[in-house]
Amino acid sequence: MNSAPLGFFDSGVGxxxxxxxxxxxxxxxxxxxxxxxxxxxxxxKSPETIRQFADEDVRFLIGKGVKAIVVACNTATAHAxxxxxEKYRVPILGVIEPGVEAxxxxxxxxxxxxxxxxxxxxxxxxxxxxxxxxxxxxxHGQATPLLVPLIEENWIDHPATKLVLKNYLDPLVEKGxxxxxxxxxxxxxxxxxxxxxxxxxxxxxxxxxxxAEHLKKELTRLDLLASADREGELQLYLTxxxxxxxxxxxxxLKKSPGKIHRAVLGG
Ligand code: DGL
Numbered sequence: 527m528n529s530a531p532l533g534f535f536d537s538g539v540g541x542x543x544x545x546x547x548x549x550x551x552x553x554x555x556x557x558x559x560x561x562x563x564x565x566x567x568x569x570x571k572s573p574e575t576i577r578q579f580a581d582e583d584v585r586f587l588i589g590k591g592v593k594a595i596v597v598a599c600n601t602a603t604a605h606a607x608x609x610x611x612e613k614y615r616v617p618i619l620g621v622i623e624p625g626v627e628a629x630x631x632x633x634x635x636x637x638x639x640x641x642x643x644x645x646x647x648x649x650x651x652x653x654x655x656x657x658x659x660x661x662x663x664x665x666h667g668q669a670t671p672l673l674v675p676l677i678e679e680n681w682i683d684h685p686a687t688k689l690v691l692k693n694y695l696d697p698l699v700e701k702g703x704x705x706x707x708x709x710x711x712x713x714x715x716x717x718x719x720x721x722x723x724x725x726x727x728x729x730x731x732x733x734x735x736x737x738a739e740h741l742k743k744e745l746t747r748l749d750l751l752a753s754a755d756r757e758g759e760l761q762l763y764l765t766x767x768x769x770x771x772x773x774x775x776x777x778x779l780k781k782s783p784g785k786i787h788r789a790v791l792g793g
Contacts, residue, residue, distance in 0.1 A: 528752050531556040531761070532741075533592030535583040537568035539771055540674070540711030541598030542778035544621065545760065547734040548596070552742055552751075556758040558590050559598075560789055561775075564765035567674060568601040569643025569710070576645060580606035581613070582791045586763075588616060593750050596741060597621065600642055600709050604649035617748060624740040625707055625733030626655040632729060635705045637664040639698035639728075642709035644669045652709055666701050670694045670710075677712045678774060682719060691716070691723055699725065707731045715777070763789035 534545055538561045545559055560583055562568075568576050580602045587595055594617040597603045597610070603620030610618050629635055640652050647667040656665055673694075676687045698706065706728055708714060714732045721730070745751045752758060762783050764771055775783040 527593050528750055529556070529756075530591055530593040531558040531759075533558050533560070533587030533590065533595040534598045535560040535562065535580075535587060535595070535602070536599040536711055537561070537566040537579075537601065538563050539764070539775045539778050542775055542783070543711055543714045543732075544596060544598040544734045544737050546779050547738040548741060549758070549760070551735075551738040552745075552758070554752040554754050554756050554758050555745075556752065556760070558587065558592055558761045559763065560586055561762070561764045561771070562791075563768075563771050567643070568599060569645045569671060569674065571601075571645065573605040573645070573649070576602055576605040577609050580610060584610055584614060584618070586789060586791050588614070592616070594619070594741075594745065594748070596737070598737075599711060601645040604646045604651035617744060617750075619737070619741060619744060621733050621737050622651050622655055622709075624736035625709060625731060626652065626659060627740070628733055628736035629656065629705050629707050629731045630660055632705070635660075635729070636662070637701065637703045638666070638705045638707060639701070639703035640665070640667045640707045640709050641670045641673075641694065641698075641713065642667070643674070644671055646709055652707065664701065666698055666703065668694055668698055673716065674710065674712050677715050678770075680777070682715055687716075688719060688723065691719060695720075695723055699728075703728060705729045705731060708733070760784060761787065763787045765789050765791060
């Protein structure tokens with residue numbers, strides 16, 4: 527079982543930011559990644575639809591024999607993780623708890639801004655998880671739905687992106703946030719622009735690294751770590767294949783994604 531792959535899923539290729547962090551920390555682990563590119567975005571869908579999609583994604587991964595699953599999508603974690611835990615016995619981890627842990631790892635974190643899709647902000651999953659761990663926090667969630675399409679167009683340094691970001695960030699800056707949580711798979715790519723636009727003392731929290739650390743702890747606890755004397759492989763499955771997704775996958779993974787397979791769900 528320990529040599530079986532880890533399963534990851536996301537609405538698209540953004541979850542490869544988490545895969546990248548896991549490959550750095552756990553190079554012996556093989557990874558099977560499913561990106562539901564045919565049905566993205568998840569961020570604007572209803573909770574019921576997201577739960578249904580997440581269910582199908584998990585069934586696909588279980589069918590491929592994975593030993594544990596990472597929901598590498600903030601929106602799917604926000605709406606579907608408790609439902610998935612109830613339904614499946616395979617260990618399933620999300621990105622919210624590790625993100626919250628990273629945000630509160632600094633005792634100075636008092637005024638926290640969250641940027642994410644409409645779905646994630648509306649679910650209040652981050653707000654609840656933060657408030658449960660620390661009392662007296664000022665928490666402000668800001669839906670930032672235009673950022674995913676701008677990043678996917680590779681308009682990261684574009685003046686339009688800076689203008690949109692400024693509109694989203696101004697209310698958070700006015701509230702005096704000391705921490706900004708990047709609660710969406712795609713946002714780590716915006717870190718250089720965010721640093722340019724935010725006051726220098728605002729701490730940025732990217733949960734990909736913390737998620738990898740959390741996964742390592744869980745695999746150790748469950749005695750599921752792959753043996754260290756081998757190199758893990760990555761298998762990438764997408765529900766829709768296009769040249770754009772291939773180029774994006776390379777950008778998120780910071781290297782060639784190798785051969786991409788077409789996934790058919792619900793079979
Ligand atoms: N993967 C989604 C997330 O992290 C962003 C893209 C989408 O809306 O599907 O929330």
